[in-house]
Amino acid sequence: MNGPAHLDDILYPDIEPYESGYLLAGDGQRVYWEQSGNPDGKPVVFLHGGPGSGTSPWHRRFFDPEKYRIVLFDQRGCGKSTPHMSAPDADPRFNTTWHLVADIELLRRNLGIETWQVFGGSWGSALALAYAQCHPDAVSEIVLRGVFTLRRHELEWFYEGGAAAIFPDRWESYLAPIPVLERSRLIEAYHRRLTDPDPAVHEPAAIAWTTWEMSTLTLHPDPDLVASMTDAATAVAFARIENHYFMHGGWLREGQLIDDVGAIRGIPAVIVQGRYDICTPIMTAWDLHRAWPEAEFVVVDDAGHAASEPGIARALRAATDRFAT
Secondary structure, eight states: OOOOGGGTTTSOOOOOOSEEEEEEEETTEEEEEEEEEOTTSEEEEEEOSTTTTOOOGGGGGGSOTTTEEEEEEOOTTSTTOBSOTTSTTOOGGGOSHHHHHHHHHHHHHHTTOSOEEEEEETHHHHHHHHHHHHOGGGEEEEEEESOOOOOHHHHHHHHSSGGGGTOHHHHHHHHTTSOGGGTTSHHHHHHHHHTOSOHHHHHHHHHHHHHHHHTTSSSSOOHHHHHHHOSHHHHHHHHHHHHHHHHTGGGOOTTHHHHTGGGGTTSOEEEEEETTOSSSOHHHHHHHHHHOTTSEEEEETTOOSOTTSHHHHHHHHHHHHHHOO
């Protein structure tokens, strides 16, 4: 999908990759990557959300194709990367935050890039922070959207009942696959179903999990966004990978990504946050802003979580335009 038509006046035009391939990342993982824009331009790597959602062609459009060398890749287990987490024998053991950080660094080295801008939204913001804190000398700038750091109260807000105060109707559908006696620990209850080998068990659970998330991302309902993620294979990979990460707290100590921001304070950065983001509420972006006042903090007052919302898209393009030279 090349992106919603309402973004045509905000983002850059559609472009096609000039190169693509697979990174042999070890552990049997083949990570799809592509490059578009100007081969001699400023390198930028796009870190998609989820984890487990994969990239889309319209993600290239946040960057001036005459000025940027745009690198997109599908994180382990999703998109065009293999093995896909929807496969019956999918093994999540080799899919952790630190595997992904290593993949990003291996990709940078394989592409011969000295430093690059790191652009990440939602889960991609957590991955951007983790990568930059491990490899600050490889990062020229950071652009974050919909900040998420996998602290326990962030997960509990969205997956254990807090956000039901805003979306009680959609919450009922999220609860539906889970028996009443298991609803005190919903992430764990979903884990049991998502890891069940029987498609009659894991597919309905995956679709319910994914529909809940996709239907709450935007300030105004976006049925196309929901439909794009809720076919069985896509939903199973997305839900399994997300749930796997959340069961383990992202393999992060509580508060790590905000506590360790000192490692990246000297890197130019922009934080873009929707005021009415229900998925990753502004409380987390605010905590990051307080810990990292050097980063520009942009609140979009008429937006939720999604990068496809006009105010969010406009602010992200402004950030990449600013850093283009």
